[in-house]
Amino acid sequence: MLYFLLKALHVASDIIWVGGMLINAFVISMVPAPIRGGVITALRRYDRIVTTGALAGVWVFGLILAIGYIGFSGGWLHLKLLIVVMLSALHGMQSAWLRRMEANPLLDPPAFVRAGMPIVLVSTIVIVLLAIVKPF
Template identity: 80%
Template sequence: MLYFIIKALHVACDFIWIGGMLINAFVIGMVPPAIRTGVIASLRRYDRFVTTGALAGVWLFGLILAFGYVGFSGGWLHLKLLIVIMLSALHGMQSKWLRRMEADPHLDPPGFVAKGMPIVLVSLVVVVLLAIVKPF
């Protein structure tokens, strides 16, 4: 029973984290400089508490599942971990650029950060497929 509770908490944190990253990507890539300041100030508070907290939950519950229940026997898990590390790094870059863009609304982030939405979505699909299908 504990396994299913931890897995449910892991998945719930995944939803919150990915949702926060998509919101970040939308604001960074689509909101015009004229209205960025107010939007980014609110989003940064949300990102600090909710999205970053969910990221911590993803790692905590995911590592508990990996060490306690699944083990590191499948190659699918290694690829999944690599993608989650990349997404964690992207979240850090998004947070950094939100902070910079709040200070100077006319800054434009690099392409990897500005085009974060398709990166997050494709990564999400691959991670879900790996976790369900376990192809290797």
């Protein structure tokens, strides 16, 4: 029973985190400079509280599941962890650029940060496939 509760909390945290990263990516890449200031101010608070909290949940519940129930023997889990580490780094870059863009709305982040939406979506698809199919 505890396993299913942890798994549900892990998946719920995943959904909230990915949603927050997609919102960040949308604002960073699509919102025009003249109106960025107010939008980013509101988004940064949401990002700090909700998205970063969900990121912590992803790591805590995921590591509890990996250590206590799954083990680190599957190659699929290693690849999944690598992708999650890269998504965590992207979230950090998004948060840093939101802070910079709040101070100066005319700044444009590097292409990697602006391309957050497809990176997050493709990574999420790969992670879900790895977790369900467990190909290796």
